[in-house]
Amino acid sequence: xxxxxxxxxxxxxxGESLKISCKGSGYSFTSYWIGWVxxxxxxxxxxxxxxxxxxxxxxYSPSFQGQVTISADKSISTAYLQWSxxxxxxxxxxxxxxxxxxxxxxxxxxxxxx
Amino acid sequence: xxxMTQSPSSLSASVGDRVTITCRASQGISxxxxxxxxxxxKAPKSLIYAASSLQSGVPSKFSGSGSGxxxxxxxxxxxxxxxxxxYCQQYNSYPGTFGQGTKLEIK
Numbered sequence: 001x002x003x004x005x006x007x008x009x010x011x012x013x014x015g016e017s018l019k020i021s022c023k024g025s026g027y028s029f030t031s032y033w034i035g036w037v038x039x040x041x042x043x044x045x046x047x048x049x050x051x052x053x054x055x056x057x058x059x060y061s062p063s064f065q066g067q068v069t070i071s072a073d074k075s076i077s078t079a080y081l082q083w084s085x086x087x088x089x090x091x092x093x094x095x096x097x098x099x100x101x102x103x104x105x106x107x108x109x110x111x112x113x114x
Numbered sequence: 115x116x117x118m119t120q121s122p123s124s125l126s127a128s129v130g131d132r133v134t135i136t137c138r139a140s141q142g143i144s145x146x147x148x149x150x151x152x153x154x155x156k157a158p159k160s161l162i163y164a165a166s167s168l169q170s171g172v173p174s175k176f177s178g179s180g181s182g183x184x185x186x187x188x189x190x191x192x193x194x195x196x197x198x199x200x201y202c203q204q205y206n207s208y209p210g211t212f213g214q215g216t217k218l219e220i221k
Binding site: 033035037045047049050059060061062097103104106 | 115148150152157158159160163169201203205208209210211212214215
């Protein structure tokens, strides 16, 4: 059974750094693209970016280029989403997902507040 | 970037009705189109992939059609559990883009 299991909720202050994770299982992690989707409170879904763990090819949506970093560690079948300096506007639910097959993680709620 | 325009943005219907949601891509995406259902506080659930293929376990009341730039999701015989927000998503060009969503409400 394919599963994407995300790390737990985070509460951070503006300016802090953060790295959240998504562990894939039940499939060949290096053979499929895996990406991150943002959902701000009460809003729709937005693709942030995506990575191919097999060769680390990474693509970002224009709105998120330079704002976050997506990476993957194929030795532990885990994808990451990272911020170097959080803002209050980064408060949202973040999902990892495989776009071609419709597999989603359970979501990680990130709250940024002073 | 490929833009996805979904309509309507909201829809009121009654139990037992049949409804259709449309999604238009700004350029051709072949059949690389998926549909998702999302209920409040839950992760999106995949309904349709490759424009018209039903995900395993999804009831046949959900159907998708289209190719190129124009796509539809049809839900027949609405039940209370079907009232939710629906999104289309293209995955022809990564990282992909979503439509803005259609909120299906009980009339």
